[in-house]
Amino acid sequence: MIIFYEKYFNECIKLNRGFDLPNNKIKEGKYPIVASTNIKAYHEIFKIKGPGVVTGRSGSLGIVQYIADDFWPLNTSLYVKDFKGNNPKYIYYLLQTMNLENFNSGAGVPTLNQNHLHSQKIKIPNLSLQQRIASILSGYDNFIALNNQRIKLLNEITQELYNEWFVRMRFPNYKNTKFAKGIPEDVGEIKYFKDFVKLNRGFDLPEDKIQQGTYPVIASTSIKAYHNEFKVKAPIITTGRSGSLGKVLYVNSNGWPLNTSLYVKDFKGNEPLYVFYTLKQLDLESFNSGAGVPSLNQNHLHKIKLWVADIKLQEKFKKLVEPIFQQIEILEQQKDELQKIRDRLLPRLISGKLKVKPHNEFNKTESTESHQVNDTIERSTEDTKVKSNPFFQRRVLAAHIIDHLKDEPTFGHVKLMKLMYLCEHLVEIETASHYHRDAAGPYDNRMIRSIDSQLKKAQWFECKKTDNKYQYTTLPKKEEYKNWFTKYYIDKEAGIENLLLLFGKEKTEKAEMVATLYEAWRDLKAKKQLPTDQAIIYEVLNNWHESKQRISEERWFKCLQWMKEKNWIT
Known part of the structure; x- marks a missing residue:
């Protein structure tokens, strides 16, 4: 006990x-x-x-x-x-x-x-349980630290590439370029800062006016919160205007730069990633004009001269840096999700509200703690017989997905089905499903009907069809699923949240394409056929439902490459 x-x-x-x-x-x-x-x-x-x-x-x-x-x-x-x-x-x-x-x-x-x-x-x-709780939380901290190390390394790689090309001037074919006083003449030109980009002051947004949403609120040095409205479209590049100067941020989503920041309003034809690294290279802190509170003096900044690479060279730089930047974004998202899970678990584990099984023996080596994130949460004995079966577990998973996405205009039966499929195969969760190659396949109609029925019976959610669309509404006992979700999926939550983040606001068709390509890839492997890109696309367009042909071959290939970048398909 x-x-x-x-x-x-x-x-x-x-x-x-x-x-x-x-x-x-x-x-x-x-x-x-x-x-x-x-x-x-x-x-x-x-x-x-x-x-x-x-x-x-x-x-x-x-x-x-x-x-x-x-x-x-x-x-x-x-x-x-x-x-x-x-x-x-x-x-x-x-x-x-x-x-x-x-x-x-x-x-x-x-x-x-x-x-x-x-x-x-x-x-x-007692000490045994202290060790177990510390092990679980340390596992998350270790994964977060590992992500931070990867992000740091990737940032160093991209910064070094910029320095090699545009500081040391060893860009491609530099040996055949004409230089005058160390400045290349035919792949760029000297410009005033004001002719390079236009900076604007951010927008006022008092704390009591922030409404929880998905758009980042960007302060002078970091993302402060998330709001339900945005002011500037992606990508957003900001730097501190008042208070803290010098840090440059790149946010690849629509957002709300605060009045303590300056954002790039006009890139003036330059590649955003090139602008980002060029601003980082400038000593923006030295343009302080505040006697008390540090303030960036744009008048002084506008008068400086800098060498700007031509657009062809900027585009070559972007082509190399952008895939690395995308990896950084994915790692940042994963890190944020892990941090959220860790922060939710911390008070519940320390208070004893969330129970865990203590080990008889505890491995004292800190370096192995990350392997112990896969923790078995204690289930009450009277519920084990009923609640440990995969049909109940998939209901819990579905409830979690519905709870997070029910208000999204793109969410309904088809997207729920696709996310259940992706959770099964990418996060390795058993859903006791039998998918078919239907028009919206892979699809399991019996499973989705069973889930709807059980959710309503449990008084968690109810599904109704309105205007040819299935929508979920909350029922009185909805909160019950959350404890079960933590018990079953504590070690899978980061992977699940990552999928919800990736597909939550996307059109349902994107989730359908990913699930279809993945299943076609699996089919080829099961038949011991070589799953080349061409073979996978052929399988989709010729051996699946004819409705798949509404999507162009080019889009299928593009989606397949996106999946390969995420290492979902090898």
Whole structure:
């Protein structure tokens, strides 16, 4: 039986103030110097043996850091001096749920009040369950960190390519290009900045006016939120106008640049990706004209001269960089979805609302934790016989898809069917289905009818046909499916969310094409025939329903290449 024990904070954790270390005393070494929010530098000696947990004591409160190795916590931080037999990684996650910034006692500089913190009651499980919970959450963190490393590497590749071509001027055929004073003459020209692009101030949008939606709200350094309206069409390139200067962002979707940013209103015939890297290359911070709050001075910026490559060279650069950029976008989306799942799981696991099976033995090697994301969530014994069958599980999956997409104008029976199919084959989820090569195939009419019937019976969702379209409406017990979804699909959620993100707003035909091509590819492999591009398209157009011929061969090929870029088909 899994039990959470209620204890006072100081019975579980002992915090201590960090140690003084003036800047002039730091000697470069391998041990991290941990400040209140980040690792400040590396020193030749350490004060505390790892692993350790550190949070802000003075200045910045609320951020919690896990340090795997020996380290030096600074005097602006608090570190866990005594874990009192608890798992350090679990304590790291526990502190993240406590809103430590609310324990501020500083009149001017924020300061963490340990006296108030020590008197707090917290719920904490036994060590075995602590280790299991820490393992699940660490798995997500490890995947997020891996995505960050991949994104960083891809960004470095694209930046280095820009530098090689347009800083060191070693673009294709540069040896046969005429240079004057180091500037190529026949593949570009010197222009004033104002003739290169036009920047405009972003748009006002008070926080209380933001309505949850899908369009990014872009501040001076990052995406701040998502709104239900947009002001600028994709792609959007922004940089800071006020407050924080220098960072350049590329957002490949419609969005709302805020008034603290400048966005490229007119590319003046230049390739957006070339513009993005050129702006990154400029020292935009140096154009500050604000006496107090930093502000970008466009008048000074407009007067600078820069060499601009001609459009043919820009297009060659785009052709090389764009596929890498698309990989970065996919990794960013996956990272965001993993972060959302991790953030949803964190409070539920720490509070005990979401139950897990503890292992009899726990692998203490942190590097293997990512393999433990595939966690088995405990099912209550009285429901196991009824709820563990694939028919109930596919109902739960369908409910999740419907809940997320029911308000999209393109969503109905066909798209639901296609997403169920793609979940089965791309995310490896059993749906107990038997697909047919119907007009909208692959399609399983009996499955979709069964799902509709069971959803209505469970009082989750009801499907009605209006104007030749199937639409789903919410029923009173809809929230019930969510716990089951987490129990069944905790290890699959990132893959499911990625598919919903990719196809949610797309026309149903896109999902149909992807599912059809995938099934045709599988058919060829099953028949031990070589699944070349031509063979797959021939299979679709000649051996499937004749309605597939309404889509041009060119579009089928284009969709197939898109799938190959995502490594769905090899």
